Amino acid sequence: MTTTEPAGTASLLVDVADGIATLTLNRPATLNALDHGMRGALAGAVADIRRDRRVRVVVLTGAGRAFCAGQDLRETADDPDGRPASFATLLREAYNPIILGLRALDQPVIAAVNGVAAGAGASLAFACDLRVAAEGASFLLAFGHVGLIPDSGATWFLPRLVGPARAAELAFTTDPLPAADAERFGLVNRVVPADRLAAETRTLAARLASASPRALALTKRALNRSLEVGLAEALDYEATLQGLAGRTADHVEGVRAFVEKRPPRFSGE
Numbered sequence: 001m002t003t004t005e006p007a008g009t010a011s012l013l014v015d016v017a018d019g020i021a022t023l024t025l026n027r028p029a030t031l032n033a034l035d036h037g038m039r040g041a042l043a044g045a046v047a048d049i050r051r052d053r054r055v056r057v058v059v060l061t062g063a064g065r066a067f068c069a070g071q072d073l074r075e076t077a078d079d080p081d082g083r084p085a086s087f088a089t090l091l092r093e094a095y096n097p098i099i100l101g102l103r104a105l106d107q108p109v110i111a112a113v114n115g116v117a118a119g120a121g122a123s124l125a126f127a128c129d130l131r132v133a134a135e136g137a138s139f140l141l142a143f144g145h146v147g148l149i150p151d152s153g154a155t156w157f158l159p160r161l162v163g164p165a166r167a168a169e170l171a172f173t174t175d176p177l178p179a180a181d182a183e184r185f186g187l188v189n190r191v192v193p194a195d196r197l198a199a200e201t202r203t204l205a206a207r208l209a210s211a212s213p214r215a216l217a218l219t220k221r222a223l224n225r226s227l228e229v230g231l232a233e234a235l236d237y238e239a240t241l242q243g244l245a246g247r248t249a250d251h252v253e254g255v256r257a258f259v260e261k262r263p264p265r266f267s268g269e
């Protein structure tokens with residue numbers, strides 16, 4: 001796991017402190033557009049975090065005034081024929097593994113949406129478990145502006161987050177969705193003043209970092225599975241996972257702390 005690098009030297013900054021890994025997309029001059037280097041760094045960081053038991057919560061945010069403006073359109077334009085060899089290949093080899101990697105993390109992932117999240121940048125935010133947005137932030141399915149369809153999971157996440165009718169309207173019109181409306185639609189968990197975004201996200205992350213990591217990981221699995229199965233299967237899956245949770249040292253510690261009237265200290269065992 002890399003530690004923080006000074007701004008400007010890497011397209012992704014990685015900082016791990018107090019059980020919280022903060023990933024900062026760091027190409028502010030292009031509104032943190034995703035180029036080859038940033039995609040690789042992000043995929044690598046997600047893989048590192050998956051193996052790093054120190055990390056209990058992940059925060060994904062952007063440097064400067066934007067969260068992420070999606071695919072770097074200059075990278076595409078720089079291709080001799082103005083387009084990459086295959087969008088399908090680019091998605092399958094670069095974007096989809098990042099989205100699946102984020103979703104597969106045991107740790108909760110919070111998007112701290114500091115500004116516009118456009119195209120695949122919006123998809124990245126949608127793939128996170130929770131979203132805290134700055135008042136001036138917005139979501140923009142900009143794909144249509146360049147004759148593309150919503151990708152990187154946008155067509156999967158958005159109907160589940162805001163419902164099919166709103167998802168279709170956002171995708172068809174490509175109108176920006178301001179943070180306040182996103183909160184009203186249930187797309188973001190909370191909206192905070194821009195100068196409070198880092199602190200409010202940190203408070204939420206610290207709270208999750210003090211919970212039982214095993215219980216959070218199993219809860220994530222149950223919530224994710226529930227989106228794809230019927231009630232009977234969901235009930236059975238809950239029972240299976242609860243069987244695992246009930247055998248953890250964290251469960252024993254939680255009960256002991258309750259009886260002793262003190263806060264629990266979860267070790268993750």
Ligand code: T3D
Nearest residue numbers: 029030031033069070071072073074087118119120142143
């Ligand atoms: O290709 C594939 O299949 C792979 C998957 C692709 C999925 C996608 O992500 S497709 C969608 C790609 N993204 C976009 O279409 C968004 C493009 N950007 C914008 O529409 C606007 O920049 C914003 C609405 C996000 C913000 O507008 P504004 O007015 O606040 O800022 P700006 O002036 O447009 O941008 C500031 C700078 O960032 C500017 O550079 P400059 O002129 O100062 O040197 C601009 O070119 C640059 N920038 C913004 N977005 C991108 C970008 N550079 C490269 N790629 C970008 N996506």
